[in-house]
Amino acid sequence: MYDAFAYDESVASTYERFTNLLGKVAEADETSAFLERLSRGGCALELGVGNGRVAVPLSERGVKVEGIDNSDSMLELLAKRTDLIKAWKGDIADFSSEHRYDLVYCVYGTFTLLSRREEQIACLRSAAEALKENGVVVIEVRVPSLDGFVSGQKTTAMFVDHENTFVNAVLHDPINQHFISTILWFSGASVTRLPQRVRYVYHQELDTMAECVGLGLTERWGDWARSAFTNESKGHISVYRRTSL
Ligand SMILES: C[S@@+](CC[C@H](N)C(=O)[O-])C[C@H]1O[C@@H](n2cnc3c(N)ncnc32)[C@H](O)[C@@H]1O
Incomplete structure (x- = not known):
């Protein structure tokens, strides 16, 4: 069935230009510096790796990066760009990997593209299971805002x-x-x-879903430069560790 919200060829063909205009390509260096610290030079798995906007600069910092995406078109963009990143087609709401990672991360609101609560919890569960003992899960989402809405x-x-x-x-x-x-x-x-x-989530719901799968919050920042998370923050970066095995 045709999925109107999938990252099909027409979205993929404009993705690089689109993210560049919005400053997301420039931001990827700061994002990868943040993620490098948490991966401790080990290995990382990106959920919804896309064209490697973040995965590529992270791997250039010496982290071994792998990725999952459900879009053939986005995976093709990544494959054209580099052969350093092992990536495969899969659903981030339901994945398993024999490999264990120091870092599993999901950025740029990709987590909220899972449109049901059950899928979001399943994603966090799969991420927790893919961690090494001291590994971390990092989720970047926007703070939901109803500012400016009139009649929905x-x-x-x-x-x-x-x-x-x-x-x-x-x-x-x-x-x-x-x-x-x-x-x-x-x-x-x-x-x-x-x-x-x-499917937007407030940070407290995200924490509750994470707790359901044995993940506890260890850090939360308002941006990749590690500004404080405040009432003015437009988004947040939340870092979780396993609390139970
Ligand atoms: C907003 S883009 C982010 C891409 C990349 N992470 C970045 O930061 O530029 C979302 C990506 O997630 C992928 N995606 C969306 N839903 C997915 C799902 N359920 N399973 C796997 N990948 C998914 C899309 O194909 C797309 O490549």
Whole structure:
């Protein structure tokens, strides 16, 4: 069945340019420095590895990185870019690996692309099981915000320069904790649609889900530069360790 929210060929073909315009490619160096510290020079597994935006600079820092993704198109982008990262097709909501890792990480809100609570818990369980004894799980998600919503909908200008305009149209489904959005990317005479559905989570629900699978919070930061997590934070990076085996 066609999945309107999958990272298909049309999303993959624009991903590098899109993330570059939003500053996410530049940010990857800081992200990988943060993750390098936690992987202690060992090995890491990225959930939703995509085109290797973070995995590639992390492996260049000497960490052995592997990755899982469910999109053939994104995995092809990664394979074209490097052969240093072993990556395979799989569902981050339900994976197992014979290998054990110092670090299992899931960044850029990828965790919230799992649209059901049960899938999010299963993802954390699989991540916990894939850890070495002193390993850590790192999750980066946005702080859910209902600012600007009127009658459950909101349209914002996300990015504008002389060539590109990103207009984001979002619907809120409070029953399922979903934001269903489409970014309309106007560039020259063309328009590209980037649809997405996320199941948002507040940090306390994330901690509770993690506790359910034997993971306890050890660090939480407001950004990759390790700024404090405050009421003003737009997102957070949460680090968990196993509390029970
Ligand atoms: C927002 S992109 C992030 C890619 C990369 N981690 C980055 O930071 O640039 C989300 C990635 O997760 C993948 N993905 C989404 N849902 C997935 C699932 N259930 N299992 C595996 N991969 C998934 C997508 O194909 C896409 O490559």
